Amino acid sequence: MSSSHLSTVDGTDRLCVSERAQCVPSRVLHLRQLPADVSEQDVLALALPFGRVSQLITLKAKNQAFLEMASEEAAVTMVNYYTSATPTVRNQPIFIQYSTHHELKTDNLTNQRAISAAAVHCGSMASGGEGRGFTPGQSPVLRIIVENLFYPVTLEVLQQIFSKFGSVLKIITFTRNNQFQALLQFSDAVHAQHAKASLDGQNIYNSCCTLRIDFSKLSALNVKYNNDKSRDFTRADLPTGELEQAAAFGVALPPYGAAAFPPTFQHHTGVSMATVPSSLVSPRVSLQVASLTVHSVLLVSNLNPESVSPHCLFILFGVYGDVQRVKILFNKKENALVQMSDATQAQLAMSHLNGQRLHGNVIRVTLSKHPVVQLPRRVAGQEEQALTRDFSGSALHRFKKPGSKNFNNIFPPSATLHLSNIPSSVSEEVLKDLFSSGGFTVKAFKFFQKDKKMALMQLASVEEAIDALVSLHDHQLDHNQHLRVSFSKSTI
Numbered sequence: 001m002s003s004s005h006l007s008t009v010d011g012t013d014r015l016c017v018s019e020r021a022q023c024v025p026s027r028v029l030h031l032r033q034l035p036a037d038v039s040e041q042d043v044l045a046l047a048l049p050f051g052r053v054s055q056l057i058t059l060k061a062k063n064q065a066f067l068e069m070a071s072e073e074a075a076v077t078m079v080n081y082y083t084s085a086t087p088t089v090r091n092q093p094i095f096i097q098y099s100t101h102h103e104l105k106t107d108n109l110t111n112q113r114a115i116s117a118a119a120v121h122c123g124s125m126a127s128g129g130e131g132r133g134f135t136p137g138q139s140p141v142l143r144i145i146v147e148n149l150f151y152p153v154t155l156e157v158l159q160q161i162f163s164k165f166g167s168v169l170k171i172i173t174f175t176r177n178n179q180f181q182a183l184l185q186f187s188d189a190v191h192a193q194h195a196k197a198s199l200d201g202q203n204i205y206n207s208c209c210t211l212r213i214d215f216s217k218l219s220a221l222n223v224k225y226n227n228d229k230s231r232d233f234t235r236a237d238l239p240t241g242e243l244e245q246a247a248a249f250g251v252a253l254p255p256y257g258a259a260a261f262p263p264t265f266q267h268h269t270g271v272s273m274a275t276v277p278s279s280l281v282s283p284r285v286s287l288q289v290a291s292l293t294v295h296s297v298l299l300v301s302n303l304n305p306e307s308v309s310p311h312c313l314f315i316l317f318g319v320y321g322d323v324q325r326v327k328i329l330f331n332k333k334e335n336a337l338v339q340m341s342d343a344t345q346a347q348l349a350m351s352h353l354n355g356q357r358l359h360g361n362v363i364r365v366t367l368s369k370h371p372v373v374q375l376p377r378r379v380a381g382q383e384e385q386a387l388t389r390d391f392s393g394s395a396l397h398r399f400k401k402p403g404s405k406n407f408n409n410i411f412p413p414s415a416t417l418h419l420s421n422i423p424s425s426v427s428e429e430v431l432k433d434l435f436s437s438g439g440f441t442v443k444a445f446k447f448f449q450k451d452k453k454m455a456l457m458q459l460a461s462v463e464e465a466i467d468a469l470v471s472l473h474d475h476q477l478d479h480n481q482h483l484r485v486s487f488s489k490s491t492i
Contacts, residue, residue: 024098024100024362025072025075025076025079025098025357025362026072026075026098026099026100026101026102027054027068027069027070027071027072027074027075027102027103028055028066028067028068028069028075028098028099028101028102028103028104029047029066029067029068029069029075029078029079029096029097029098029099030064030065030066030096030097030098030099031043031046031064031065031066031067031094031095031096032063032064032094032095032096032097033063033092033093033094033095034058034060034063034064034065034089034092034094035063035089035090035092036060036063037090038058038060038063038065038089038090040056040058042089042090043056043058043065043067043089044056044067046078046082046087046089046096047067047069047078049190049193049194050069050074050075050077050078050081050190051069051070051071051073051074051077051078052069052070052074053067053068053069053070054068054069054070055067055068055103055104056068057104066099066101066104068103068104073462075098076355078096079096079097079098079355080354080355080356081165081166081190081191081194082096083354083355083364085164085165085194085198088198138189138192138193138215139189139192139215139216139217139218139219140185140186140187140188140189140191140192140219140220141183141184141185141186141192141215141216141218141219141220141221142162142183142184142185142186142192142195142196142213142214142215142216143181143182143183143213143214143215143216144158144181144182144183144184144211144212144213145179145180145181145211145212145213146179146180146181146182146204146209146210146211146212147179147209147210147212148208148209148210149179149180149208149209150205150208150209151204151205151208151209153180153204153209154228155171155173155182155228155229155230155231157204158171158173158182158184159171159231159233161199161204162184162186162195162199163347163351165186165191165192165194165195165198165199166186166187166188166190166191166192166194166195166351167186167187167188167191167347167348167351167352168184168185168186168187168233168347169185169186169187169221169232169233169234170183170184170185170221170223170230170231170232170233170234171183171184171185171221171230171231171233172221172223172229172230173229173230174229183216183218183221185220185221187351187412192215195213196213196214196215199211199213200212200213223235223238224238224239224241225238225239225240225241226238226239226240227240227241233344233347233348234407234408234410235407235408236342236344236399236407237401237404237407295343295346295367295368296324296339296340296341296342296343296345296346297337297338297339297340297346297367297368297370297371297372297373298317298337298338298339298340298346298349298350298365298366298367298368299335299336299337299365299366299367299368300313300335300336300337300338300363300364300365301334301335301363301364301366302334302361302362302363302364303328303333303334303335303336303358303359303361303363304334304358304359304360304361305333305334306359307359307360308328308333308334308336308358308359309328310326310327310328310336310387310388310389310391311389312358312470313326313328313336313338314326314389314391314394314396315396315469315470315473315474316353316358316466316469316470317338317340317349317353318396318397318398319349319352319398319410319469319486319487320340320345320348320349320352320353320410321340321341321342321344321345321346321348321349321399322340322341322345322397322398322399322400323338323339323340323341323391323394323397324339324340324341324373324390324391324392325337325338325339325372325373325375325388325389325390325391325392326338326339326373326388326389326391327373327374327387327388328387328388329387330383330384330387333387334361337368337370337373338373339372339373341399345399346367348410349365350365350366350367352410352412352413353365353413354366356413356462356463356466357462357463357466358463358466358467358470359467360463373388375388375390376388396473396474398486406486409486411486411487411488411489412487413462413465413466413487414462414465414487414488414489415443415458415459415460415461415462415464415465416456416457416458416459416465416487416488416490416491416492417456417457417458417459417465417468417469417485417486417487417488418454418455418456418485418486418487418488418490419431419454419455419456419457419483419484419485420453420454420483420484420486421453421477421481421482421483421484422452422453422454422455422477422481422483423453423477423478423481424452424453425478426477426478428445428447428455431445431455431457432445432457434472434475435457435459435468435472438468438471438472440459440460440464440467440468441459441460441464442457442458442459443458443459443460443492444456444457444458444492445457445458445492446492456488456490456492458491458492465487468485469485469486469487472485473485473486
C-alpha cells in the first residue's frame with residue numbers, strides 16, 4: 001500500500017487521461033491530485049460505500065493511488081457517482097477515472113491485512129460521528145435542520161442541492177421548535193450517506209442558512225400532497241391538498257421546479273444571477289442558485305453514431321419520464337439533445353443513465369443549456385430532418401395517466417427485465433427465443449405466479465438489458481398486444 005509496490009504495477013507513470021481510456025470501465029480506478037498527507041483511510045472512505053476494496057496502492061510521491069474494487073459494477077457505480085459529485089480528500093478536489101489496468105498485482109495477503117485495518121478505522125470513524133465514515137444499513141432518509149435562516153430555503157432549493165448526490169425521491173418540509181426542517185428521501189442509502197458527509201455543516205449562502213443533517217429513523221416517507229411544503233417526485237399525479245384553496249382564490253403558486261424566492265429576489269424571467277446577489281452564493285458549496293429555472297433538456301454524449309437513433313433514445317429515456325423531442329446533432333452524431341416533460345424527469349433520467357453503456361459506448365448525460373429542442377427548418381435536408389423527432393403525441397409515454405403504476409416502478413438499469421402485457425398464447429420458450437434471436441443471452445426466466453401476463457427475465461449484463469429494452473419494448477406479440485419492457489429491482 002506504499003510506493004514500494006510501484007514496480008509491481010506496469011506503467012503507472014502513464015496517466016490514463018485520454019477520453020477513450022476514461023470511458024473503458026475497469027475494476028481498477030486511478031486517483032490523481034491527492035493531497036500530500038493522504039492516508040489509506042482517506043482513499044478507502046471514498047470507495048467503501050460502493051463495495052469491497054480488494055487492492056489498494058498509494059503513490060504518495062506522485063499524489064496518486066490505484067484501487068481495485070471487488071467488481072467492475074462497483075467501480076462503475078463509484079465513477080458514475082463522482083461524475084456528478086466532485087470527490088474531495090481533506091477538502092481538496094481530486095480526480096477519479098478508470099485505469100488502463102484490469103487488475104493490480106501486489107503482495108495480496110499483506111495488502112488485504114492493511115485494507116482491513118484501514119477499513120476498521122473508517123468504521124470506527126463512522127460510529128464516532130466524525131470524518132467521512134459510512135455505516136452499512138443506514139436509512140436513505142435524511143433529517144435536515146436549516147439554522148440561521150436569513151434567506152428563505154424552498155423545497156426546490158433543497159432538491160437541487162441534494163440531487164447532486166443521487167436521485168431525490170421525496171421531500172417534506174415543516175417548522176418545528178421555530179426551526180425550518182425537512183425530511184428528504186434518496187433512492188439509495190449510499191447517496192444519503194454521501195450527501196450527509198459532504199453537506200453537513202455547510203452554508204447554503206455565505207454565513208447563513210447552515211445545514212445540520214442527521215439520518216432519520218424512518219426508512220421511507222409517505223407524501224400525500226405535491227405542493228410547496230411536500231413533494232413526491234415519482235408521483236406527478238398527487239393532489240396539491242390545501243394549496244388548491246389558495247389557487248381558487250387566485251394566489252399564484254411557484255411553477256413546478258422553479259425557485260420561490262420572496263419578491264425582492266424575483267424576476268419576470270425566473271431567477272437569474274442579476275436577481276441573486278453574488279455574495280449569497282457560497283463558493284464552498286457552489287449551489288448555483290441561478291440555475292433553478294426549469295431544465296428539462298439533457299445533453300447525451302459519447303453515443304455510438306452507427307447505432308443510435310431518435311427512437312432508441314426515446315425508448316430508453318422514456319423509462320424515466322415522457323420524452324417530448326430528440327435531436328441527434330447533424331455535424332456531431334455522437335451527441336444528442338433529449339427534451340423531457342419537466343425538470344424532475346430530466347434529473348431522474350440523468351441520475352440513472354449517466355455512465356451506462358448503450359450500443360457498446362459509455363454514455364454521458366448532463367443538463368443542456370438549451371431550454372427546448374428546436375425542430376429543423378423546412379429547408380433542412382432529409383437527413384437532418386430524420387435526426388430530429390417530435391414524440392409529444394406518442395402513445396408510448398409511460399407517465400401520462402394520473403396515478404399510473406409506472407410512477408412507483410422507476411428503477412436504475414439492471415440485468416433483470418420486467419416484462420408485461422404478455423398474451424396467454426405466448427409461452428416461456430417464445431419469449432426466450434425472441435430475446436435470443438436478438439443476440440441476447442437469457443440467463444433465467446420466471447412468470448409471475450399470480451399474473452401470467454408478467455415475467456422476469458435475467459440477461460447476461462446490464463448493458464445487454466439496456467440494449468434489449470431499446471430493441472424489444474413495444475414489440476408486437478400478437479395482432480393487438482405489444483410487449484412492455486422495463487428494468488426490475490428484483491432478481492431471479
